[in-house]
Amino acid sequence: MTSAFRITFIIGSVIWLLGEVYLLTNVDLPEGLLIGAALGLGGLLIGAAASQLLRKIPSQPGDGLGPSVPNPTLNMRALFDESPSALVLFRVHDGMILDVNTMAAQHYGQTRDELRGRNIIDLDLPPTIRDYDTPMGNPTRQQVRRAGGELRNIEVTVKPIPWVGPSLRYAIIQDVTPDAKRASHLAAMVAAAMDGIIQINSNQQITLVNTAAEELFGYPAVQLIGQPLEMLIPESSRSRHNIHIREFIQSGITARRHKNPPILTARRSDGATIPVEISLTTTHTDHQQITTAIVRDASDRLQHEREQQVLVEFTSALRSTTNSVDLATTLTDQISTRLLVPHLVLLLCDEQSGGVQIVCARGAWAKLGDQADQAAALELCLSHSDPSDDTAPAILNTKDVMITSIVLSVHQQHIGVLWVGRGEAFSPSDRRLLTSLAEVGASALRRAQWSERLEQANIALREAYDATIAGWARALDLRDRETEDHSRRVAELTVALARQIGVPAPEIEHLRRGALLHDIGKMGVPDAILNKTGPLTDEERAVIQRHPTDAYHILAPIAYLSPALDIPLAHHERWDGSGYPAGLRGEDIPFAARIFAVVDVWDALTNDRPYREAWDTERALGYLQEHAGKLFDPQVVHAFTTLVGKG
Incomplete structure (x- = not known):
């Protein structure tokens, strides 16, 4: 509650307080001590005066304090007793304890009456807190033993009582045993860490070194603590290290952990340099910033x-x-x-x-x-x-x-x-x-x-297939006395013409197989029709003209021969569409079949037949050239003429 207070002391001094003010009165003390906690002013005010001389004066009109405020009931003893910190009031000259609060009694495991009148030294508090020249306000830590024998870690802060002078002081006692245990546990973890851990203060001085860091850098901790961090950095790398740390501190980030942290260079005690990777964290204390570096030897990482x-x-x-x-x-x-x-x-x-x-x-x-x-x-x-x-x-x-x-x-x-x-x-x-x-x-x-x-097996398999194909072709030639050895000749000439035109080598092999098997469909033609010396009837001609389709049905189920099917199926198609079995024309005819058509007719013209003698080269070429663009692909005829001319 915000109130205005006027406090009048025996000596006649008057002060005004404006803020949240609570007064604790210990009426049992012979001195009539007043213990006041002025929280709005940020501290305890403990004054010595008779309780009846302290008067709360409400604000009056015109006194500059604003409107009148209600008079609060000041439970001073309750605030003193319920303080979360242990409070001990004592005289400086003899160390006598004048009063303690409830928390102090609990802390020492004794009653308040048992503690009053004893000496401050009995509480295992630092003896120097009674010295007039001891600095006050800075906490000190030590261990004390409770009545039951339990050791506890405490933090003691001694404050003066300004209204009385140097004769009285009060001690604020905090039990920091849990903090100490956590700190001890953390220290054990740091000491046992597999990675090197180094702490530096805001002046870049080393304040902590764990065992792994000792082993990594080759220095005992006592030689590093208090030394500048540059002691662990080769001169040639110091600027990079300084930039790395400065950028981290200025970034305001409290932790920096990289999945692949940058590789920096550190110096060992023997002068050798080692690659290291570093993760940084920073914390702030009351007086400075502490930066913690987790350092790992990066030699294995670089080698990997x-x-x-x-x-x-x-x-x-x-x-x-x-x-x-x-x-x-x-x-x-x-x-x-x-x-x-x-x-x-x-x-x-x-x-x-x-x-x-x-x-x-x-x-x-x-x-x-x-x-x-x-x-x-x-x-x-x-x-x-x-x-x-x-x-x-x-x-x-x-x-x-x-x-x-x-x-x-x-x-x-x-x-x-x-x-x-x-x-x-x-x-x-x-x-x-x-x-x-x-x-x-x-x-x-x-x-x-x-x-x-696998390639050798494939070659062997291809050779076996090709031997089989050649056997089929030979069997067909032997069946048709007019065309004996025809399949071998047209296969060889088809390969030569394909090379002349520039057909890729893998495709030429398919052309060769197709040429060998071009008449395999004649297996379905009766011998009486196949070997007839006279003219064929329309019905007989129809049977003959089915052999390309029959060839397709025979070979299509054989996946190995699938790329060679164009010649057996389409070698009787003609450029002008007058051929069979589908009546294809021009470039609709597969290119392999167009090549073979020229070779097939050439071989038929230049070899004897029962009904005529073989034509000479000039006459046969003249026939092909005459029908180029009609029955045959003109470009294929031109290439064939060039090939024959070379021969």
Whole structure:
């Protein structure tokens, strides 16, 4: 409640108070002490005067204090008793306790009467609080033992009583045991942390160093505390560190934790530099700002990043090669370059033969590759039968060469062994990188081997298909005495014409198969019609003209021959639409069929038939040129004329 108070002292002094004012009167004290808490003025006012001389004077009109305010009932004893802090009033000259509040009695586990009249020293309070020259207002911490023997941590703040002078003081006692326990627990956590933890004050001086930081920087904590942070920073990196910390402090952010924090450089006690990553937090105390740095050695992170980059480049280099022999060369080139190993032997297992082959040997071991010695290869493999034994076989013994090896495995199946050697020892990171490169290389080699075996199987299958196709064509030629060996001739000439025109190689193979099988539909034509020497009837001609469609139905279910169907189905179509079976015209006719149509007619004209003799080249070319743009694609005829002219 806001009120105006006029306080008159025995000596005649008068003061006015305006604010939230509460008075605590201890009428039991012989001195008639008044304990007043003027909260609006921010502190306790304790004065010495007779209670009857203190009068609350309401404001009067014209006195400048504003309208009259009601007189509050001042329960001074209640406020003193209910204070959340323990309060102890004592005389300075003898330390006698004049009064305590309820919280103080609870704190010490005794009654208020038991505490009154005792000496302040009995409460385990600092003896210096009675000294006249002791600074007041700053809290001190210490341990006290309660009546039951329990140890507690307290914080004591001593205040003067201005109205009395230096003869009386009061102590405000706070139980900070929970805070102390939390602080102790936090200190234990900091000490046990795996990362280095360093605190610095606003003057960039080190105030805390944990065990991990001691180990990281090589200094004991006692040598670092109180020293400037620059002690841990190489001179060349100090400006960057200072900018990093200054920007953080100025940002107003209380914590900065990066997923991938920037790499900074720190200095150890021996002068060596180490890469570190740092996360920062900041807190504010009453007097200064405290910045906490969590510091981690970034050497492993940098090494990991370098290894990952090497693996990316290594994998990219291997992707450029698919042949297993070339791949083995690329693999050894890369490992030799990445690990600086001039001496190297790569052995691969042959699944089909069950043997082992030296596929690459370099440096001091190059002669092993020249010899291609199976016995040497077996010795090198057997020497690595125990992966934990890195003892080099006698065949590799070379003066001043450090040797190590790695098994090449894919899905727990050994496919080879790699031995490498150089002048300096292999570090754990070198071994780790070698293992990673070997794993990637082994997978690439196995894929290349499987791809080659699959390609070999495909080649064998294609050869089997082609042999079957050639057999079918030969059987057709033997059935039709007039066209004996016709299929082979037109297939060869079709391939030559396709190359002359510039047809891609994969498509030419399909043209060849289509040419061989172009008349397979005649399997459904009766021999009486197929071998008839006289003119055909309309019905017989209709049967003959069904053979392209029959060929399609025979071959379409065979997926392997699907790209070759154009010639068997459409080789009797004509440029002007007069052909069969669909009457296609112009470029609606598949290009392969247009090529074959020219070759088929050419072969028929230039070979004997029972009803006529073979035409000569000039007459046959004249026929094709005469019907170019009518029966045949003119561009194909032109290309064929060029081809025949070359022949």
